[in-house]
Amino acid sequence: MGMPSPSVTDPDTPPAELPSPLPEPAREDLRLETVLAALSDPLRLTIVRKLLLEREAYDHPCGWFGFDRPKSSLTHHFKALREAGVLRQRQYGLERRSRVRTEDLNARFPGLLDLVAEWQPAS
Amino acid sequence: MGMPSPSVTDPDTPPAELPSPLPEPAREDLRLETVLAALSDPLRLTIVRKLLLEREAYDHPCGWFGFDRPKSSLTHHFKALREAGVLRQRQYGLERRSRVRTEDLNARFPGLLDLVAEWQPAS
DNA sequence: CCTCCAGTACGAAATAAGTCGAACTATGAG
DNA sequence: CTCATAGTTCGACTTATTTCGTACTGGAGG
Secondary structure (H helix, E strand, O other), X not given: OOOOOOOOOOOOOOXXXXXXXXXXXXXXXXXXXXXXXXXXXXXXXXXXXXXXHOOOOOOEEOOOOOOOOOHHHHHHHHHHHHHHOOEEEEEEXXXXXXXXXXXXHXXXXXXHHXXXXXXXXXX | OOOOOOOOOOOOOOOOOOOXXXXXXXXXXXXXXXXXXXXXXXXXXXXXXXXXHOOOOOOEEOOOOOOOOOHHHHHHHHHHHHHHOOEEEEEEOOEEEXXXXXXXXXXXXXXXXXXXXXXXXXX
């Protein structure tokens, strides 16, 4: 296990049942000021940019990023991004995987993610 | 006086000498995270959007916005926007007029100002 | 069962941001 | 000079955010 699961027990789930996302704001409730606040932190910009650039078709657990920070700090930042509506997180067994809500963000704030993708951390 | 001045003493100033801008970061020093932080406040979004939409060819003093806030608070927010590189401010006699650094921001962060222009304050 | 592991929750401490009154400065008008 | 005006500066206060240690939860494997 770990991957979406080969669905042995349920042969007619279209691509595979995903765990339902953790609580997040609906697309129409996304607020520019909230999203900008969430993105105004270098570590969080790094998270989002990394997800945008190195997206390998699947979501990433927060250990994958390799940050040298205590886990409770990472939880804090991932939560901030999710509550602002930037990330979607799903629970896969033990780990919680994240992806950028690209469709929603492009629909509501076109161009914003491009800026994040091109961002470079300060010297 | 008050307007650029009819240049009686200096007949060969091209269109008219503008007062030089207050200290601000150069275009190449603009940082996405700093700009986003400056824009993540509803009052400051209101300021910038108003300048973008109702630009009447000239810069606006900070009284023009009609905010019902103490002057020291407004100073604080205008300064935050200027130091982040969002606004340029010039001193015209008594008043300090602001404009958005549209060229610089469009060059560095294309699309960002469009998001601000379309922003609507919360209910 | 018991253990390991990814990540959360809580809470305390430190730091940063916002708010605003009061005193001040500089310009322009009279 | 004197007054009014536009805005600053300082400092105090409040509030929000960040950081992180410690304790906890809840699956997976043996």
